Structures are given as C-alpha cells and as structure tokens.
Amino acid sequence: MALNACCRLTRCVLRAVENRNGAVRAVASRSRCLYGHGGVRTALWKRTFSSADQPAVLVTYEQVKKLVVAGTGVVIDVREPWELREYGSIPGSINVPLGQVNAALQLKPEEFKEKYGGEMPSHGECLVFTCLAGVRSQKAVEAAQSLGYSNVQHYQGGWEEWAKREILRTKV
Numbered sequence: 001m002a003l004n005a006c007c008r009l010t011r012c013v014l015r016a017v018e019n020r021n022g023a024v025r026a027v028a029s030r031s032r033c034l035y036g037h038g039g040v041r042t043a044l045w046k047r048t049f050s051s052a053d054q055p056a057v058l059v060t061y062e063q064v065k066k067l068v069v070a071g072t073g074v075v076i077d078v079r080e081p082w083e084l085r086e087y088g089s090i091p092g093s094i095n096v097p098l099g100q101v102n103a104a105l106q107l108k109p110e111e112f113k114e115k116y117g118g119e120m121p122s123h124g125e126c127l128v129f130t131c132l133a134g135v136r137s138q139k140a141v142e143a144a145q146s147l148g149y150s151n152v153q154h155y156q157g158g159w160e161e162w163a164k165r166e167i168l169r170t171k172v
Contacts, residue, residue, distance in 0.1 A: 073125060137156075
C-alpha cells in the first residue's frame with residue numbers, strides 16, 4: 001500500500017515538472033494522485049517565476065520586416081522543418097522546432113550554429129519567435145524567458161500574416 005501511494009506521488013511530481021513548460025506552470029492536485037481516493041481534482045495553479053514576470057512584446061509585420069532587413073535581432077521559427085519546406089519561411093529566420101527550443105537555447109554558441117545554421121542569440125539580444133499563427137511561438141517565448149532571455153518578442157501573425165503581406169506587396 002505504501003509503495004502504491006509512493007508511485008502515485010511520483011506521478012504527481014513528474015506531472016508537475018512536465019507541466020512546468022517554460023516559466024509558469026506547475027500542478028497541484030490533491031485527489032486521486034496524492035491520496036488515491038476519488039475526490040475532485042483541485043484546480044491547476046500558476047506560480048510566477050522572476051524570469052517570466054515580463055510579458056513578451058508583441059511585434060507587428062512591419063517591425064519584423066525592419067528587424068530582418070537591418071539584422072538587428074534574431075528571428076526563430078519554431079515550426080517543424082517539413083512545414084518550412086512546404087510553405088516557406090521568413091528570410092533570415094532560424095528554424096528551431098518548438099520541442100528543441102529549451103535545449104537549443106542552452107547550447108554553446110558553436111554547437112547552436114552547427115546544428116541550426118545561425119548565430120545563437122545572446123541573453124540581451126532582440127529575439128523574435130514566430131510559427132504559423134502564433135500558438136507555438138508563445139510557448140517558445142515562455143521557454144526563452146525561463147532561461148533568462150530578457151529581450152524576447154512574439155510575432156503573433158506568424159507565417160500566415162508574413163506570406164499574405166509579402167504576396168500582396170509583390171503583386172501591387
């Protein structure tokens with residue numbers, strides 16, 4: 001019985017670590033998981049950590065365009081490589097799939113460059129995350145902030161907006 005309770009407790013602890021994506025998620029459940037009886041689960045609670053206190057700055061198409069042209073920051077596209085091959089990508093962006101962002105931002109700069117083909121951003125450098133429509137990139141923003149990146153920006157429009165505007169711009 002004690003072993004069974006211990007196993008349930010361990011699953012809770014592991015779930016808390018897995019749900020802590022990036023900066024703010026932790027799980028507190030006080031029913032089946034901890035005590036083994038069929039009580040109602042308590043709600044998820046959020047704990048804010050100091051590195052995630054600052055919300056990411058939302059940037060527009062025009063701002064990302066200026067950043068790309070001037071080379072004043074790093075744009076990281078968190079879509080899967082097949083998506084970039086099939087649909088395209090923002091020129092000059094670096095592809096780091098969402099599932100690799102946390103580990104990638106902890107690599108040594110030379111390892112990052114070898115694996116992803118671009119310069120690794122420094123912790124204070126302007127870092128813009130993008131994806132298809134802004135969902136995955138928001139998760140990447142949280143991961144970067146939890147690692148101490150302070151100048152993190154989020155291009156919510158993503159590839160959908162970029163492609164639409166670029167196609168319209170070239171047809172006019």
